[in-house]
């Protein structure tokens with residue numbers, strides 16, 4: 001899919017909507033009378049949502065297409081990705097453009113948001129985690145592809161700039177569970193609670209968070 005035209009160039013927050021395909025789990029866990037697609041990508045920035053209520057238990061099935069009852073609403077996003085969008089396309093259109101800015105020192109955040117089972121973990125982490133992150137045909141998600149691209153980009157910069165430029169990469173891994181922040185890389189027996197605060201210049205400080213030096217994408221994903 002080609003990069004999307006959007007307001008991206010002028011705003012710092014962009015929203016990309018991905019519509020998850022129906023899974024075999026949906027077909028067995030959702031009662032047949034509630035199984036229907038309510039959301040359709042009508043362009044690469046717009047979705048249509050069918051807000052017509054499902055029939056209640058025991059109600060006769062609604063006519064397949066009762067236009068008079070249908071309440072369609074349209075919503076617009078910076079990007080809309082239909083159910084056949086691949087993992088690679090998601091990476092190329094969302095995270096990849098941020099990476100050159102990130103390695104130049106800008107702060108970048110990628111956040112997955114959605115109800116349970118909507119595909120956050122699949123999109124961010126994905127499957128085939130031992131595969132080649134540059135292969136567009138596997139199921140690797142945004143995180144392994146982004147980590148590998150960051151290392152590749154830093155290596156390229158180092159070759160271009162030679163001894164005048166150096167880099168080091170550190171990683172942290174934190175879980176927000178209820179109201180608590182937990183350091184998932186804390187040494188065993190070490191302090192796991194993390195406090196978040198802001199200094200006078202407005203920088204966010206994660207107090208007590210362990211940062212680990214990493215030298216390769218494989219090391220990060222371990």
Ligand SMILES: Nc1ncnc2c1ncn2[C@@H]1O[C@H](COP(=O)(O)OP(=O)(O)OP(=O)(O)O)[C@@H](O)[C@H]1O
Nearest residue numbers: 020021023025114115116117118119120121122123
């Ligand atoms: N784009 C997709 N293509 C194929 N299968 C998908 C896709 N997105 C999600 N799935 C499948 O749908 C199911 C739910 O996805 P996932 O676990 O990623 O949801 P989640 O938003 O992380 O849920 P939770 O908030 O409950 O952890 C999984 O079986 C996942 O493999």
